[in-house]
Amino acid sequence: MKRGWKVTIALACALGVSAGGYTAYLYQSVKNTVSSIYEPVRSVAGGTGDRAEAAASNEPITIKTAGTAGSVPEADAQGVDLSQKQPFTLLVMGVDEREHDTGRSDSIIVLGVNPAKHSVLMFNIPRDSRTEIVGHGTVDKINHAYAFGGVQMAVNTVENFLGVPMDYYIKVNMEGFENIINILGGVEVNNPFAFKYEGRTYEQGPLSLNGHDALMYSRMRYDDPKGDLGRNARQQAVLSSLIDQAKNISSVTKIPEILDQIKGSTKTNLTMDDIMDIFTNYRQDIEKVDKDEVQGSGEMINHIYYYKVSDKEKLRIRSKLLEQLK
Template sequence: MKKWVLILSSVSIVAVLGIAGYAAHLYQSVKTTAHKIYESRDGQIEPVPVGKEGSGVRSAAAGAKSAEPAGIPQTKTVPFDLKDKKPFTVLVLGVDQREHDRGRSDAMIFLTVNPAKQSILMFNIPRDTRTEIVGHGTVDKINHAYAFGGVNMSVKTVERFLDYPVNYYVKVNMEGFARIIDSLGGVEVDNPFAFYYEGHQFDKGELRLKGEEALLYSRMRYDDPRGDMGRNARQRQILQQVIKNSLNIATVTKIESLLDEVADSVKTDITFEDMKTFLTDYRTDLKKIDQVEIGGQGQRIKGIWYYLVSDKERSRIHQLIKAHLE
């Protein structure tokens, strides 16, 4: 009898040590990945210089000449404080990155997170939105800010456009995003109409999509009756499902698989300490994701197509952000 007690005790000790060892390994993996993907806004590449045609352009937002120099002010980014489940904002940049080319932001999605209201507010900033590009001295499509000055310029331009600060950014390589979706087991969407795009048939109704399919689903625009707005809605569908699946991760194998993909596909200024706070203090409080759209109209200016957003609409979006974060 004593022999069996000894054997069972030994097995239990080994099992506990094994679980503890694996937990320590997983913790270290998360920490290593968090450090690998961390990139402060201050460390971004310098912006592209302004050409002759770009100087002295009047601001689309304020109607006055920009006071920003031809380059982003390199002031130190102040870390955001997450004390007492404080609400915060996130700018998600889906980047179509190419070899030897910084690329452009294929998607710009703004999130406000408020655990007290148990909700996330989400909306796209249409990539053709005409606005002042802060630090470049031009008025252009908002998605060009990334091509001109990387994350720094994108964040500052969005902050000027919305008149609200961006607390965190997350930059995701679109090709890597497909692998992240696969790591989460795919996504479920409700497709409003059937369409065919780049060799794939997407039927109307409930669909379960793998990563590559989800990427194609979110990119189709020209066959959508709503054009870019329809594509924006599908992008939000995909991101909403990714957020929900991430919040519901229950197995360590999925965590490890997701970490492998995130490491090569994501950059963010969210620190490891903040990530731990999100997991321990925020995750269980986020029950729903509400979506809104930025209204506007398309117009061709000097042969270039833009999405024009009125001051009244920008004020409406600003107030929605403010109200959700209060």
């Protein structure tokens, strides 16, 4: 065998070993990260059994408080089999946390994922929505649930508001969200109208935004004709673009950077197996994101602004989510 071929074969083998080693390194990195961010919660709605019961009726399911406010039990209650590509609900909470401050869930986004329908249903729950804070014994703005009782109370309160179990949740600190957008190369949005916010002008039409600009874009609401609903629509646009970016990561070398950001800014009840199942079984089947918005009206109560959502509107959005999950 000529020396040139020997060198080529040796180099190919070395590259193969290196690639295999890097793949093993990435897998172990993902596994370690998922382990560090895993934080289970107890579903007060009882998992998929109650969802099936709810789907057969036009009446909201009865949800009972489970556990102590803020407690974190050892096991989850959801019963979705992701290996069988079953539909599931996912609650995404963008939390603005500062030093010496628990923070509030600045963004509350519900996703209904159904690979059989090749779609995701996405809608925000307006953060000022007046509702019972489950486990706290008060009626308040829904985004206060996180401040009062952390992830557990926030999930329980959203379930109670919708009458639908949340199978999984992801809580993301907004600063970490900004950094993840930067690592993925920014996001693309179609801005419905021009506005200025925090020293930046956002022109009408297609925009390419870095992490900081995307975060500011999704936060503005006082100059939006639709107020919080307009803000929610921009949050959905940013998240939709980020999902598209994540599905098409151009280089595996970005993964360690993303993992570092996730480790310091994210909590979830998705396990390593869950994440691998979603990556393997769902990623290619999701072709579109259908968006909706929770309708209501503003009302001042004791000099405090609330967003009032009628029972009829709750039933509408609940029915649409359950239909998505069939």
